[in-house]
Amino acid sequence: MKIDSISKLREIYEEKLPLLALRQAEANVGKERVLMVCGSAGCLSASAQELIDQLNEEIKAHNLEDLVSVEITGCFGLCAEGPIIRVFPDDTFYVRVKPEDAKRIVETHLMQGKVIDELLYLNVDTNDRVMRMEDIPFYKKQFKIALRNCGIINPLKIDETLAAQGYLGLAKVLEENDPEKVCQTLIASGLRGRGGGGFPTGLKWDATRKSVADQKYVICNADEGDPGAFMDRSVLEGDPHSVLEAMAICGFAIGANQGFIYIRAEYPLAISRLEIAIGQARELGLLGKNILGTGFDFDIELRYGAGAFVCGEETALMRSIEGKRGEPFNKKVFPSEKGLWGKPTCTNNVETFANINPIILKGAEWFSSIGSEKSKGTKVFALGGKINNVGLVEVPMGTTLREIIYEIGGGIPNGHEFKAAQTGGPSGGVIPASQLDIPVEYDTLISIGSMMGSGGMIVLDDTDCMVDIAKFYLEFTCEESCGKCTPCRIGTTRLHEILEKITTGKGTLEDLEVLENLSNVIKDASLCGLGKTAPNPVLSTLKYYMDEYRAHVVDKKCPAGVCKDLLEVVITDKCIGCTKCARTCPVGCISGNVKEKHVIDQTKCIKCQACIAQCPVQAIVTE
């Protein structure tokens, strides 16, 4: 059934509101319960689906179907502790729940009303179990706009989206019928693109609006190329309608009636959630012809990426949608004038779109009151690497790196020391410990040689070698360079070769100079953003970790003990002669009698370090 007017949509919103009534921490505690289970790709791979099935079975077995429901929902963010269940309305947050826990959750929690202590979050600092999500340190400094519905609604049920004010932003815009005002609101809000570049979204919309053409397009960039980042995936899996609605708003503002979502083929779950959502929206007349009876037409199609990082760059992306090789073109004319099929096109990132509905409904002033002077609103980060609370966080712009790493992220595991945070993926750089107190916002990050990027934040500790990290990123850009322009195609290959030389102990001091000079040339001369930013990981590690580079080329040592060719595996006097190492060694280079100290033949050792993992007394070390 189609919703044929704006007033009808508002009525439906009022009518559906009770659906979410239970899901508030302060809701009246009656007999009804709802269990929200994270159904994002991360938790699903940690057997969340079996857990959901088990819960349903137990609920059925105890005839609780009328009182208790189990809903899947978007990412709660604390992925390291998944799978997670949040029980409403008694607001209990269970972590690391296994399918076999379903029985006691139903019998102990739901039937006897007793909280199961062992399944609560353990605060390692105080050794206390924490029951409410809000009281977990991880959540205290967070502020959710883009992820507002993740953990609250079931993304597969459009009724719940509607109850969460979904499509009311579109309704408001259509009712006011003033495209220019939409752009002005966004300009005033200060929203900047979340895909990496940080271009003011309102200005982009307004420029596309002003272009005159018979056809214009809206593109949602869901290519999420930064390897090690999953913000966009989480938004698409947990709240797909927020992106569809925002694209329709954009279409109205710029005068387009066709949208494309370019999504990477590696995200099958996000693709299927989007397909379902588009189907639902069309059925209700929220996409398609004559939306809400206002005469506005807008529809959305999916286009799949095929594993090319450069296709995240917007001009390459357009080529790819056109069915061609994804090679970027020179932006002498902006896509807002000539983009997809030569028509004015507005491309925005998933997270950028996820901010639109709240800005329209709550106003530009509300949004611009959040964040810092020059960067408004919030940013979602995928925290990864050597940090305790690996997961997804959304913080106001201007939060310091220290707050993110230590208060939200819970610090570095296993007693290691923080060394650097890498932001911006292959286009970004590292932020060293000396800069922990800088506010995380667009301009400050650029001023210290990194960038905001799309939101990947990889934490490195004292066991990570910075030359090796730079090499990792260069290997990536080398592979992903599309080959169209020479500085990028050949330059990145040379950079990678030199790094390889350094990490294998063959580097010279002169190489360090060449690294820097070549990097600057590639930056200046490349055609698109891929090449222009590819040397950043090299330049920023050179800037902050020159000592480490020098140690590799002068002393032929890798201080972090990572670069294999620069280290020796040796057995110390701690050896008890258990022979485990000798049996593990794949090349048979360890010898020694039982109960006597063993030795490694350095000429044969391939430094695989398999023996280190096996030694029961930690007698084998690298030097």
Added chain:
Amino acid sequence: MACKCDNEVCYAELDKFIAEGHYDDPDSLIQVLHHAQHLFGYLPREVQIYVAKKLDIPIAKVYGVVTFYTFFSETPRGENVIQVCLGTGCFVKGAAKVMESFENELKIKQGETTEDMQFTLSAVRCVGACALAPVVMINDKVYTHVDPSSVKRILEKYLISAAS
């Protein structure tokens, strides 16, 4: 992974897909190739030529697109496709050693397929389970917190099911 049905059925399916989706224009090349790879398991020369004719584009263009995108494969893949995540999250948690371990066990390099067509070993960049790094996907199953020393055990399951 590879297609077990006979080729004619696949071509008929592909025709149907193109007709129903109105994909018979050059703009739809990537959509069509995605579907063709889904049907045939990979994109052999004949299929590329067939698609070129169907969409009325030069064969060189089709080949250009197939080789540009890493998702498209011109060689058949093994019964089990192993994807070791080499995204940054997994890399800093030791994914390179996991990859090495698979290479040693299977005696093939990344990107190759074993002679008996049982396993294809490939790398992916982030499957979005960084919290559970290092991550390995075998077909649709996700293995988390993979230790290089557990690789042998993981592979054994697939060897047994292949033998039976």
